[in-house]
Amino acid sequence: MNKTIKIILMIAGVGLLLYGGYIMMNPETEVSLGSLEIASQDNTNAYITIGLGIVALLAGALPKK
Incomplete structure (x- = not known):
């Protein structure tokens, strides 16, 4: 890989x-x-974004064959 x-x-x-x-x-x-304050949040998009970040970091860290 280049x-x-x-x-x-x-x-x-x-x-x-960082964005995730x-x-x-x-x-x-x-x-x-x-x-009374109620905060509701669905973290599905955050988990997907963090997972894609981890995959991109691993792909960039792979040694050249």
């Missing part, structure tokens, strides 16, 4: 990991009734 492609995969992997962590930490919906 060195440039490896670097791009590594950068994309780190970016996907960001969308996991911020709640998607929030309902506020007086002093």
Whole structure:
């Protein structure tokens, strides 16, 4: 694999990991009734994004054959 492609995969992997962590930490919906606040969040997209980041990092880290 070309060195440039490896670097791009590594950068994309780190970016996907950071973005996945960001969308996991911020709640998607929030309902506020007086002093009661309810936050609901589905982390499916965050898990998929983090998984793709890990795959991209592993693909970029593979040794040249």
